[in-house]
Amino acid sequence: MSGRLEGKVALVTGVGSGIGQGIALRFAAEGAFVLGCDIDEDRAKRTAEQGVEVLAPIDLTDPSDVRRFVQAADERYGRADILVNAAAIEPHMAPVDEMDFEEQWRPTIAGEVDLVFLACREAWPLLKAAGNASVINFASVNSFRASRQMAMVAHCAGKGAVLSMTRQLAVEGGPYGIRANTIAPGMVQTSATAAAGALRGPKAEALIARTLVGRLGVPDDIAWCAVYLASDEARWVTGANFSIDGGVTAA
Template identity: 40%
Template sequence: MGRLDRKTVLISGSSTGIGRAAALEFAGEGARVVGCGRDPGTAAETVRLVKEAGGEMVALAPVDLADRDGARAWIDFALYEYGRFDVLCNNASSMRNAPFDRLGPDDWHHTIRNELDLVYQCTRAAWPHLVEQGGGVVLNIASISGSRGALFVQQAAHGAAKGGVLALTRHLCGAGAAHGIRVNSISPGLIRTRATAPHIDDPGSGVPALLKKIPAGRVGRPEEVARLAAFLASDDAAYVNGADFVIDGGISAMAG
C-alpha cells in the first residue's frame, strides 16, 4: 500500500526535471498521475517511464497552462480520464534570466506569465472542483529565490514570480480552509535538472564557490524534491497547511 493509493494527482510540467521525478514518485506511491507539457515527445517519455515502473499515468501535450483555456483543458482532461482529482501540483515554469539592467520587458513578462500567472490559471481552473468534492491538496513549487537574493546569477524576474507564488500559497490556505483544501509550497535550492546542468557544470558560473557554502556539499536531486512533495500531498501531512518547505542542503540556514 502506497501513501497515495486511490488518489489522482495532477502534476504540471511533468516532462522533465522535478516534474518527471514527481510523476515517478507519486505513481510509485499508488497515485494515478495526470501530467502535461509543451512537448509531446518528452511528455510521452515520462508516461512510458511511469508505466514501465508499474505505475499509472496519462498526459496532455502540448498545452499552454498560462493561458486560461489551456489550464481549463488540462483540468477537463483529468476529469474526463478519472472523474475527479485529489492533488494539484503546480510545478511547471519557464523563466528568462539576465542582469537587471539588461532584463527587458519581454523577459520580465515571459517569466511572470509562466511562473506566476500559470499557477493562478491552473489553481483557478481546479478550485471549483476541489470545493465541490469537499477538499484536496494544492502544492506549489516555488524557489528559495522567492524569499532570498540571488545565489550565483541575477534572477529578479524569477525571484519576483516565485515570491508571488509564496504569497499566493498563504492566501489560498485561508481561502481553502473552510472547504477542506490544504495549500503548501516547496522552495528548492539549486537542483540538478536538464535546465540547470549547464550552469552547474560551468566552472565559471559561480557554482563551485556556491558549493563551498552548502552544508550538504552538493546540489540537490529532483528525486529528493519529489519525495518531499509526495509526503505533503499525502494524508500523512493532514495537519500541514499554509507552510513553505525549503530544500536546499542547508545553505539558507548558513548563508541566507
C-alpha cells in the same frame, strides 16, 4: 512504507523532465492516479513511456489549454485530490537596468506566476469537491534570498509572488478542506539547470559551497517532500513552506 497516495487523483504539471517528472513518477509509485501535462510532446512521450498518463502539448499560460487539462481529469476520474504546479518557463536572467519589459520581464512573470494561478483557478472546483485536497506550488530559495552569482530580479519576483499567493490559497481553501503549501528547492540537477550552466565550473562550486551537505539536489529529493504534502500524513499542514535546499537557507 508504500501506497501513501493509494487511490488519490493527482494533476501534475511540467512532467516532461526534471522536478515535475520526478514527482509524477514518485506519485505513481505511491499508488496515485497521475494525469500530467507538458508543453513539449517529445519529453511528454518519454514520461508516458514510464507509465504516467500525459497530455501534450499543453501551454499553461493559455487559459483554454489549462481548462482542457483539468477537464480531462474530470472526464477520466470525476475528481482531483492533488494539484502540483511543477511547470515553469525558463526565467530570463538579466540585471534590472538591462531587462526588457516585454521580451524578458513579462514572459518570466507569466511563466512563474500566471500558470500557477490559471491551474489553481481551473482545478479549484474539483479540489473543493474532493473535500480533502492538497495544492503544492513551488517557491524557491530565491523567494527568501538574492543571488550574487546570477542577475535574477524577475525570477526572485516571480517566486516571491508564488510564495505569497499560496498562503492566500491556504486561507481561501481552508473552509473546503483544501491545503496549500509551497516547496522551495535549492539548486536541483535537471536538464534546465544544466542548460543554464549551473552544474559545472566555478558557478556550481559556489552553489555547492553554500549547502551544508556538500551536493546539489536531485528531483527525488523534492519528490519525497511532495509525497508527504500530498498525503494524509500532512492533513494538518497548510500555508507552510518547505525549504528543500541542502541547508542553503539555514546558513
